[in-house]
Amino acid sequence: MSDKNNKNILYCSFCGKSQHEVKKLIAGPTVFICDECVELCMDIIKEENKNSLVKHQEGVPTPREICTILDDYVIGQTYAKEVLSVAVHNHYKRLSHESKNTKGVELSKSNILLVGPTGCGKTLLAQTLARILEVPFTMADATTLTEAGYVGEDVENIILKLLQAADYNVEKAQRGIVYIDEVDKISRKSENP
Structure with missing residues (x-):
């Protein structure tokens, strides 16, 4: 009789837990998935969505979206993240407008100089932006x-x-980030005879 009961027990096709070990078991055409595996899948999808920026009609993420993602990776440096987010947004917006050949609209180009002590996150900010x-x-x-x-x-x-770094893709390289470190040391180096 116990053999017959074991045949009626359903198992999650992903983690292998029985219907008695989980709160809910959802049936598909040929598989079952438990509530724990569904929750795990939702966490994975949520994390992937957080890591990829929402692309708008222009393909340019908003400063708020950029700053939110930077907040997930870089602790502190709030002002630097806000300024970088706006500058990056404007830069890619300018590139987008140039590719459309919009006459009469001129967006100025900007470069960014990050200044701070060693270990404050300048390089991390630039690398995270690129990623x-x-x-x-x-x-x-x-x-x-x-x-x-x-x-x-x-x-x-x-x-x-x-x-x-762009796998020799010129178009991709044109959108890349060049980070020049140790600029402050140039003046010290030139001061020495």
Whole structure:
């Protein structure tokens, strides 16, 4: 008789728990899923949606969306995240308008200079921006840069690294982020005889 009862017990097709071990077991055409697995799947989907920005008609995420995602990865630096979010939004909006050849509309280009002590999150902010915007990222040390590249590294090498990060896709590299670190050390280096 117990053999007959075991045949009537239903199990979750994902985790293998029986109907008696879970609150609810939902039946599909050929499979079953328990409430715990559904909740786990919802958490996974929620996390994936959080990591990808909502694309609008223009394909440009809003500053608030950018800042919200930065808040998930970078603690503190509220003002820097807000300024970066607006600057990044405006930058990609400008790129979007340029590709549409909109006459009469001019959006100015801006570069960003992050200043702060070692370990405050400047590099993390830039890397996180690149990751959430799904654009290539490269980093260069300003102290090794030279005009012609005779001794150190020249600008062409930085762009080459960006192109490599974009898997040699020029269009993707054009939307990438170049992060130049240690700019403050250039003046100290030039002060020494």
